[in-house]
């Protein structure tokens with residue numbers, strides 16, 4: 001592999017069997033799989049000045065490994081994804097833990113056995129926990145919206161407490177909507193956990209951090225003789241979809257295009273802009289060893305930001321006397337403003353608009369869309385890897 005900045009003069013698209021737009025998980029997994037399994041010559045075009053998409057990490061001025069686009073914690077139940085990624089990195093055994101700051105008391109999230117006792121006192125908390133066990137069984141994930149539906153006064157007391165103190169204000173900050181107004185699957189990502197597991201991803205078998213970081217993982221994945229990466233290249237400058245055909249640099253292109261960017265951007269948003277939430281991330285380096293006891297503290301009843309992440313607590317990096325933290329402020333994404341479209345907003349009218357863009361490319365047989373932006377889906381890293389592996393297989397089998 002080589003990583004070049006910009007396209008060379010005389011760049012010849014037909015020297016490549018596939019052109020991949022975007023060097024995040026979706027693009028890198030497809031590039032690697034196509035190069036390896038089918039000897040495709042692959043060009044990866046990335047508009048940022050680095051690889052790894054939103055998983056990109058680097059050392060800041062204090063020498064602390066930080067995640068530029070928000071805290072990324074690897075977790076998966078998908079054996080195939082885990083095997084695939086494990087070829088390019090070892091994972092540490094970091095188990096992500098999150099505490100909610102509720103009026104100054106730090107309680108585990110997902111709200112669990114211990115949280116109940118912290119919120120309601122030892123005796124009452126234990127009693128309420130036994131009620132939850134009776135209602136749902138032990139070691140069960142219960143979505144808050146399901147808990148709220150139960151017609152039992154004591155369960156209602158738990159549901160009201162958790163709804164008000166864990167979900168309502170955080171969700172208002174993150175989405176500018178109440179939990180009932182957003183896609184239930186989003187709330188379901190963080191359940192109430194009837195059990196003692198205090199990890200953010202309870203019962204998930206594979207979790208950790210790439211031992212040398214995410215960018216290193218991507219360097220290894222893209223390190224293949226048949227892959228060439230070009231950063232600082234916006235594919236829209238050379239890509240044109242007209243008459244149900246693909247043109248690259250003005251010439252008809254017969255290879256495969258794998259597109260992992262936003263679909264509306266490809267068409268100048270002529271049907272309207274797809275809505276997203278974006279984040280302002282405020283990094284701060286402090287002259288102390290440690291700021292908070294866990295990787296992330298969620299501010300669920302106070303503050304304008306949603307959460308504070310302390311990177312050293314996640315990576316295990318030892319840097320005496322310094323630590324870098326990051327606060328996340330969520331807001332509506334303004335198309336064309338240079339902001340990053342971080343979170344899709346999964347609502348029927350947005351999906352309808354997305355489908356209209358998707359229809360435009362559906363019949364172009366050598367044009368494929370994959371990834372969090374291109375599929376307009378709230379994917380975690382493992383979901384994107386699974387989707388990219390499936391697409392690569394499909395392309396290879398159809399060749």
Ligand code: FAD
Pocket residue numbers: 021022023024025026027045046047048052053054055069070071072073074075233234235236260261262279342343370371372373379380381382384
């Ligand atoms: P991206 O990573 O966005 O990559 C797409 C790439 O395409 C980008 O680099 C972009 O610059 C490039 N691109 C777009 N348009 C063009 C163009 N026209 N020309 C050239 N290049 C282009 N997942 C987890 O599993 N665990 C977590 O803890 C976690 N935390 C997250 C925290 C935050 C704040 C966010 C926003 C996401 C988090 N995720 C997490 C999700 C994870 O980031 C995504 O699932 C994953 O990075 C998506 O990969 P992708 O390749 O689809 O998209």
Ligand code: UDP
Pocket residue numbers: 100109166167168170171174175186187189190298300
């Ligand atoms: N959520 C909440 N309180 C919390 C944690 C999560 O209200 O303490 C809600 C919020 O709406 C959030 C969603 O659950 O957007 C999903 O949380 P997750 O941590 O999975 O979001 P991400 O890490 O993707 O930002």
